Amino acid sequence: MSESSSIRLAFGFSFADLYDNSALPRLDAAFLAFVREIDAALVERLEAARRDPSALAPKAESELLIALAPHVEDFIARLFGIESELQALAAQHHELAPLYxxxxxxxxxxxxxxxxxxxxxxxxxxxxxxxxxxxxxxxxxxxxxxxxxxxxxxxxxxxxxxxxxxxxxxxxxxxxxxxxxxxxxxxxxxxPTKLDFMRLVPLHTDTAAGYPQHTLEDAHLRHREGFALTDQGTDLNGALDQANYCIWCHEQGKDSCSKGLREKAAKAEPGVVAPPAAFKKTVFGVTMAGCPLEEKISEFHMVKTRGQPLGALAVITVDNAMVAATGHRICNDCMKSCIYQKQEPVNIPQAETRTVKDVLELPWGFEIYSLLTRWNPLNLRRPVPRAASGSAC
Ligand code: SF4
Structure with missing residues (x-):
């Protein structure tokens, strides 16, 4: 056993337990007991939702996860003994709030x-x-x-x-x-600027030489030397700006960034369930199907703006365990399907990447992120890993 595996965490857990799937149900039970002390009714709602997640309407599921997010935040902070560091990070969120x-x-x-x-x-x-x-x-x-x-x-x-x-x-x-x-x-x-789909990347055009010469604006030019990353992504201020620009469409069931932007549904015959309308397409013919993972974008934005960075990451990792590899510069299907179609969409990838970076920069940040990909109390369908199937592949 390495030295780190014997490190003791709160609630009677050791560092090694975090990587032992058989210990995770015990961790989940500790979480439920932790929340029950504060809000027993919320735990009842969670347990009922886990028994039959399909019975829960999408809006009710979102509300449940958002209500649980601060408890996830507090429990994980206690587990790793990082309450003061997390409070400092939350304070940075609150300090910036007047800006938005x-x-x-x-x-x-x-x-x-x-x-x-x-x-x-x-x-x-x-x-x-x-x-x-x-x-x-x-x-x-x-x-x-x-x-x-x-x-x-x-x-x-x-x-x-x-x-x-x-x-x-x-x-x-x-x-x-x-x-x-x-x-x-x-x-x-x-x-937000109005979108001109034919000029998505602003160019300077100079015709002084008798033919058009196109150059990128300075803001889009970066010096590159070697293969190091040149775009550091946004800071907390930029991420919160985007999360506050979002209008949290899950509350109206219109979070097209997650579920895709559809054409108007045809009127169904009485007694006939109409198939869902087709997805809209961009002016370039790209289908606006939203996030391929149906990540709970609107919900994580809301939790992030409330100054709950761990809760926001927990909401993301319900659907996207690979968040460290997605986000800024990797995928923007969500942005293409944002409800803002005539003006700049919400820069979801920037907000998402900053959310995972904020957690990674905390003490135990990697372990927290890693843990949430295996035990996630907000994952109603699978809060802990399934038992091994015995399959060799
Ligand atoms: S990112 Fe866009 S579509 Fe998604 S919830 Fe926010 S405003 Fe709505």
Missing amino acids: TVKRLFVQRRAVNKTRPEDIAALDPAAAEARLAAAFGVPFSELAYARAVTEWQKDEAANAALLDLAAHYAAWAVGTPQGKAKHKAGVLFKT
């Missing part, structure tokens, strides 16, 4: 829609930034802006002048080339 609320409700709804062009033209951005920073009491940053606007909106009348200034600044940052360039690394002042 202010982006949606103030920047997009109010500043961009209601600021007059003449107000943007009259704005001195440097002076506005300095005035806003002085009002924040800290150097200007997108997060400081979001926090301040959240506070100011609690008393609109008293803060009307500052809110107007913040709105004009936002309209400038979103709507002018200078503003876009200044905030290109952030998320707050970016709004």
Whole structure:
């Protein structure tokens, strides 16, 4: 037995138990007992759902998994003794939360829609930034802006002048080339662009030489040396921006990213069950069948935005144990089928990959991910591995 196998974990488990399939039912029982102490009714719902998962409507299944996610989070943190590290990671999620609320409700709804062009033209951005920073009491940053606007909106009348200034600044940052360039690394002042399917990759075309020369925009160019990965993917801020851009369509049963985007169903004859309508196709003729694994995308986005990174990974791994190999740059069938068909879709692969990276960066991160691919209490149909079949292959 190696030294690591004798490491003791909580609930009477050893490190070796995590890799012993016969110990996993005991782990599952420990989880159920852990949740029962807090919410016995939830455990009853889970046990009933496991007895007959097919009896559960998709929406009810989603709700059950989402309700269980924080308990999965707490149990795993206790098991590995990483409560403080997990709290710190959750705190990072919560700290960023004002950005996405202010982006949606103030920047997009109010500043961009209601600021007059003449107000943007009259704005001195440097002076506005300095005035806003002085009002924040800290150097200007997108997060400081979001926090301040959240506070100011609690008393609109008293803060009307500052809110107007913040709105004009936002309209400038979103709507002018200078503003876009200044905030290109952030998320707050970016709004989804309309999709032009014939120009999905933005190009510069120069005809000065008498023939068109096409070059990629700088944002799409990266220096490559050797075979090292040049695209590091998004950070937590970028992932949460996407998870908050998602409108969590599972609540309406319309999560086409997962289940595919279908044509309108034909009216069925009375008493006849109509076959499902065909999947739609993109302008390039690609079938929009959604995620090949039917991963619970909408649900993991919701859990991630609630600051539950382990819970979000547990939701993903119910359907996708290979999440470390999917996501960013591997597969985007989900994005093609996102409900947003006229504007940029939610960048699901970025959110998914960041979710697994966030867990991998925790102490015991690999072991947690690995464990969730074998024991996953959110997997109603198979929370622990099946018994060996005896087959040689
Ligand atoms: S990713 Fe798109 S289709 Fe999927 S739930 Fe979010 S908004 Fe809806």
